Amino acid sequence: MNTTKTTYDRRSFLKSSLLAGGGMMLSVSWLSSAKAADKLQALNLPEQWVQLNGYIQITPDNVIKLICPNPEFGQNVMTSLPMMVAEELDADWKNVVVEMGPHDNARLGPQFTGGSNSVRMYWKPLREAGAAARQMLCEAAAQTWSVPVGEVTTKAGVLHHASGKSAKYGEMASKAATLVVPKGMKLKAPKDFTIVRHSKKNVEGHKIVTGKPLFGLDYRADGMLIAMIQHPPGFGMKLKSFDASQMIKMPGIKDVFTLKLYPDGFEQGGFDTRTFNELLVVVGKTTWEVMNARKKLKVQWEPMGDVKDTMTGRSGKREVTVPGELETTSAQLDKMQEYASKAAQQLRKDGDPETAFKNAAQVIERTYNAPFLAHNCMEPMNFFAHVTDEKAVVAGPLQAPGWAEPTLSKLLNLPADKIEIQMTRMGGGFGRRAYSQYMYEAALISKKVKAPVKLMYTREDDMTYGIYRPMYTATYRAALDANKNLIGFHVKGGGIPEHAIHANRFPAGAVDNYLAESWEIPSNITIGAFRAPRSNFNAAAEQSFLDEVAEAMGKDPIEFRLDLLKKAKASPVGKNNEYDADRYASVLTLVRDKSGWNKPGNEKYHRGVAAYFCHNSYAAHVVDIVTRDGEPYVERVFSAMDCGIVVNPDAARNMVQGAVVDGIGNAFYGALTHKNGAAEQSNFHNYRMIRHNEAPKKIEVHFVENDLDPTGLGEPPFPPVFGAVANALYKNKGKRYYNQPFKPELDKRI
Amino acid sequence: MAKYSLKINGKIRQLDVDPATPMLWVLRDHLDMPGTKYGCGIAQCGACKVHLNGVAVPSCQLPVSAVGNQAVTTIEGLSAKGDHPVQKAWLEHDVAQCGYCQAGQIMTAAALLKENSKPTDADIDAAMSGNICRCGTYLRIKEAIKSAAKEVSTSSSSTRK
Ligand code: FES
Ligand code: FES
Numbered sequence: 001m002n003t004t005k006t007t008y009d010r011r012s013f014l015k016s017s018l019l020a021g022g023g024m025m026l027s028v029s030w031l032s033s034a035k036a037a038d039k040l041q042a043l044n045l046p047e048q049w050v051q052l053n054g055y056i057q058i059t060p061d062n063v064i065k066l067i068c069p070n071p072e073f074g075q076n077v078m079t080s081l082p083m084m085v086a087e088e089l090d091a092d093w094k095n096v097v098v099e100m101g102p103h104d105n106a107r108l109g110p111q112f113t114g115g116s117n118s119v120r121m122y123w124k125p126l127r128e129a130g131a132a133a134r135q136m137l138c139e140a141a142a143q144t145w146s147v148p149v150g151e152v153t154t155k156a157g158v159l160h161h162a163s164g165k166s167a168k169y170g171e172m173a174s175k176a177a178t179l180v181v182p183k184g185m186k187l188k189a190p191k192d193f194t195i196v197r198h199s200k201k202n203v204e205g206h207k208i209v210t211g212k213p214l215f216g217l218d219y220r221a222d223g224m225l226i227a228m229i230q231h232p233p234g235f236g237m238k239l240k241s242f243d244a245s246q247m248i249k250m251p252g253i254k255d256v257f258t259l260k261l262y263p264d265g266f267e268q269g270g271f272d273t274r275t276f277n278e279l280l281v282v283v284g285k286t287t288w289e290v291m292n293a294r295k296k297l298k299v300q301w302e303p304m305g306d307v308k309d310t311m312t313g314r315s316g317k318r319e320v321t322v323p324g325e326l327e328t329t330s331a332q333l334d335k336m337q338e339y340a341s342k343a344a345q346q347l348r349k350d351g352d353p354e355t356a357f358k359n360a361a362q363v364i365e366r367t368y369n370a371p372f373l374a375h376n377c378m379e380p381m382n383f384f385a386h387v388t389d390e391k392a393v394v395a396g397p398l399q400a401p402g403w404a405e406p407t408l409s410k411l412l413n414l415p416a417d418k419i420e421i422q423m424t425r426m427g428g429g430f431g432r433r434a435y436s437q438y439m440y441e442a443a444l445i446s447k448k449v450k451a452p453v454k455l456m457y458t459r460e461d462d463m464t465y466g467i468y469r470p471m472y473t474a475t476y477r478a479a480l481d482a483n484k485n486l487i488g489f490h491v492k493g494g495g496i497p498e499h500a501i502h503a504n505r506f507p508a509g510a511v512d513n514y515l516a517e518s519w520e521i522p523s524n525i526t527i528g529a530f531r532a533p534r535s536n537f538n539a540a541a542e543q544s545f546l547d548e549v550a551e552a553m554g555k556d557p558i559e560f561r562l563d564l565l566k567k568a569k570a571s572p573v574g575k576n577n578e579y580d581a582d583r584y585a586s587v588l589t590l591v592r593d594k595s596g597w598n599k600p601g602n603e604k605y606h607r608g609v610a611a612y613f614c615h616n617s618y619a620a621h622v623v624d625i626v627t628r629d630g631e632p633y634v635e636r637v638f639s640a641m642d643c644g645i646v647v648n649p650d651a652a653r654n655m656v657q658g659a660v661v662d663g664i665g666n667a668f669y670g671a672l673t674h675k676n677g678a679a680e681q682s683n684f685h686n687y688r689m690i691r692h693n694e695a696p697k698k699i700e701v702h703f704v705e706n707d708l709d710p711t712g713l714g715e716p717p718f719p720p721v722f723g724a725v726a727n728a729l730y731k732n733k734g735k736r737y738y739n740q741p742f743k744p745e746l747d748k749r750i
Numbered sequence: 751m752a753k754y755s756l757k758i759n760g761k762i763r764q765l766d767v768d769p770a771t772p773m774l775w776v777l778r779d780h781l782d783m784p785g786t787k788y789g790c791g792i793a794q795c796g797a798c799k800v801h802l803n804g805v806a807v808p809s810c811q812l813p814v815s816a817v818g819n820q821a822v823t824t825i826e827g828l829s830a831k832g833d834h835p836v837q838k839a840w841l842e843h844d845v846a847q848c849g850y851c852q853a854g855q856i857m858t859a860a861a862l863l864k865e866n867s868k869p870t871d872a873d874i875d876a877a878m879s880g881n882i883c884r885c886g887t888y889l890r891i892k893e894a895i896k897s898a899a900k901e902v903s904t905s906s907s908s909t910r911k
Contacts, residue, residue, distance in 0.1 A: 074848030208849035210832035211785020211825030218784035378850040427850025661886025684794035693875035695888035
């Protein structure tokens with residue numbers, strides 16, 4: 001095992017930073033349990049860090065600290081982004097330490113974790129930063145040695161000259177820091193990579209396995225109080241009155257009060273989504289005391305009625321009406337059926353689909369449904385806040401600090417430079433933590449009680465609060481001519497409150513007559529991005545449908561898709577096709593070859609295939625189902641990905657395996673349903689999550705090898721899992737499954 | 751409130767707390783040991799698992815009053831240097847994604863290997879199925895347990911089973 005010195009134990013880290021009035025991100029003392037302990041402790045940090053630029057700090061003692069700009073939620077950016085810097089810097093990875101940067105968009109870039117964008121967005125700037133730092137070090141060495149800078153070479157953190165002179169980076173760091181930062185650096189060719197494309201272990205691995213305080217929920221400050229919010233029991237409800245006379249006397253309870261999140265008429269940005277605006281807050285000394293006291297709260301709720309919200313965005317200001325209805329899942333399904341039969345908004349039309357369907361020898365029509373999904377991040381929503389009249393310090397798990405800051409500034413009436421946002425490691429995100437209302441709530445509560453506060457959602461609070469993956473439906477139709485050629489394709493999709501259709505994705509571009517339409521039903525159930533938004537349903541429905549079309553045409557499902565892609569490549573239909581047909585085909589052929597598709601030796605398995613393009617990457621899976629104890633079980637999965645250059649291969653495999661497990665779990669079990677506005681699931685006893693015994697025995701991950709700039713991986717492998725599972729399930733059960741999750745329907749058959 | 755003297759990670763810790771307080775919150779809030787995680791509070795996720803006399807139990811269901819003088823071990827005390835075979839195997843297989851569930855997974859796995867140093871896949875599934883990993887690292891957890899089992903069974907002189 002290759003132990004790197006990048007795993008440091010910052011045992012007294014939290015307290016030291018808190019005493020200094022700062023936070024987790026301030027490096028004060030590095031107590032190391034790794035090899036470099038003596039060296040690091042001997043240094044008087046952080047004064048001696050020589051800051052070469054926003055991302056890189058080098059000590060005179062040759063320790064290189066790389067600042068990770070983007071929040072970490074398990075996608076491993078704290079390792080992969082620094083690898084990109086270290087590559088161009090020619091650093092010795094063993095001497096590299098990594099630290100999460102503070103929120104500082106000016107210095108650290110957009111700092112947004114989401115949309116599978118981190119690696120893609122920072123690929124160029126981070127390598128340029130590394131290359132510039134390296135160049136400055138070379139320059140410093142050239143000046144010191146009085147040699148031309150072109151003669152100075154670098155390797156693994158050491159500067160060399162043919163004369164035999166050499167120096168570690170640290171020796172030249174102080175001098176280098178005085179030089180002008182060069183621009184327009186030439187970057188390495190992929191063939192010269194020594195760090196990128198070479199698997200590196202998670203830089204926080206050691207802290208994770210030893211239980212160090214990394215997460216928002218672990219954050220502590222002197223005098224910190226615990227706050228919880230009692231939200232209405234259902235969507236469409238609001239607070240009527242409450243009686244806290246009993247509970248206020250309970251041990252540890254400090255205060256009970258109501259608070260408005262957004263003032264009337266507040267202009268909400270796209271990620272300011274909140275479900276409930278009036279907060280009933282309980283503040284106390286410890287978590288358990290607050291949890292207990294809440295149970296003694298006597299609260300009366302009432303229907304909120306229709307509510308008007310003001311939204312702002314790129315398209316300007318607009319008023320939206322949030323309906324007050326108390327929704328129930330069965331009624332929602334009926335309403336979706338009703339809307340599906342009405343005229344819808346046309347998103348894209350190629351050729352003459354009406355005529356194609358009229359002339360068709362065979363029309364296949366299928367409808368797919370999927371429920372709301374809760375993100376269920378393992379670490380429930382929480383945030384620390386200490387707000388005074390002068391400034392605000394907030395710390396916690398957040399995917400998009402840059403989007404949250406302007407809203408927080410408005411709510412607190414503090415300028416942005418008086419707001420310090422510290423980003424803790426996130427116990428999962430999946431899109432949920434791009435919506436920062438829990439941070440605003442924490443800040444307002446702290447302001448009100450004039451003390452440092454940690455707001456915590458219990459699992460129940462977290463699961464029933466909303467910001468779910470929307471509820472979706474889509475009806476697909478395919479027109480085949482007498483020779484079983486696909487001559488028309490029609491998708492009409494809707495959702496509560498948003499539809500999922502990506503009109504310009506495959507098979508758009510591959511079918512002469514194509515129509516995509518959508519409709520939406522407003523709701524008070526709040527929704528948000530969920531791992532591969534919209535795609536996570538599209539891929540499920542469309543890829544199941546294509547499987548059925550291929551079967552009707554008498555074609556192998558992979559060959560059928562490859563034929564369509566050939567056509568999309570040779571004579572693309574329409575405009576704005578979002579995908580690259582060659583790359584799409586490459587994951588299909590790779591997964592076909594690696595899985596031994598149609599090859600002997602796999603008779604034991606019921607196999608399903610699916611592929612999808614989203615978030616700039618391509619994914620294909622072959623799912624192999626067996627019957628185990630009378631039930632279908634996904635025993636094996638083969639995955640093929642094209643995300644360009646794979647920065648950290650083993651971690652990338654981990655991510656794909658995780659997405660596959662997540663997809664299988666949600667396909668079989670994931671569902672959040674409602675009755676009279678109330679979520680019917682509130683914790684893991686009734687919201688079923690995939691568990692150890694249900695995970696496949698093997699998930700083999702393969703990457704298409706190319707030198708294209710890297711794209712993301714957090715989302716793309718997820719959506720096609722649903723389709724591949726559905727298609728394998730068909731082979732296993734002899735019946736198609738159109739409604740997610742599949743498990744309830746499977747159980748009824750038994 | 752009541753006074754307790756608890757044996758945690760080989761040390762005696764004194765505290766004055768409501769007897770019904772689950773060990774999860776005693777550890778996290780009163781003793782500043784946040785390695786043990788909260789995930790559900792109802793014995794469904796395993797994030798809060800600690801060892802009670804060597805057996806993995808959900809600390810969210812363990813009132814402080816029930817502990818008595820039984821030894822409690824948390825992730826912080828599983829090994830002095832973070833080099834328990836299970837912890838090493840977790841690093842070797844680079845198991846963690848977000849990492850939030852992993853303390854609970856590791857404690858459960860360590861207890862399993864103490865009982866059964868050569869677990870089969872089915873043994874692992876049975877022991878670990880109370881631990882949810884939202885990030886889906888189950889395959890690597892299984893591989894890591896098998897690696898750790900090898901080390902445990904070759905290095906341990908008192909291998910049972
Ligand atoms: S928090 Fe105890 S089992 Fe989930
Ligand atoms: S690693 Fe994220 S929940 Fe397990």
